[in-house]
Amino acid sequence: MNRQQLLDLYFMEARSKLIDLAAFLDRIDRGEGSADFRFDAFKRALGELAKGEPQRAKNVLLSLSDPTTEPIERSPGKGAVGAYPNTEAK
Secondary structure, three states: OOHHHHHHHHHHHHHHHHHHHHHHHHHHHHOOOOOOHHHHHHHHHHHHHHHOOOOHHHHHHHHHOOOOOOOOOOOOOOOOOOOOOOOOOO
8 A cells, every 4th residue: 555545544543542642641741649660661662653763663562561581480460561660761
C-alpha cells in the first residue's frame, strides 16, 4: 500500500490512540504524589517515537523491556508491570 492508502486505513485509529495517550498524560499531571519507574519508562518510550527513526515499534518495546539475560531467583510480584525498573536512561 502507498502512504495515502495507509492513512486512509489507519489514521482514525491512530488518532484515537493519540488522544487516549494525551488524556493519560493529563490524568498523571493532575494526580497527586510522585510517579514511579513506569512513568519514566513511558517518557523514554515516547522519546523513541519523537526520534523518527525506522523500527519505532521495536525501539519502543525495547525501551520498556527488561534487558537482563540472567534469570532472577524469585519474582518480586505476581504480575507484570509493563516496564523495567531501570534507573538509567537508555
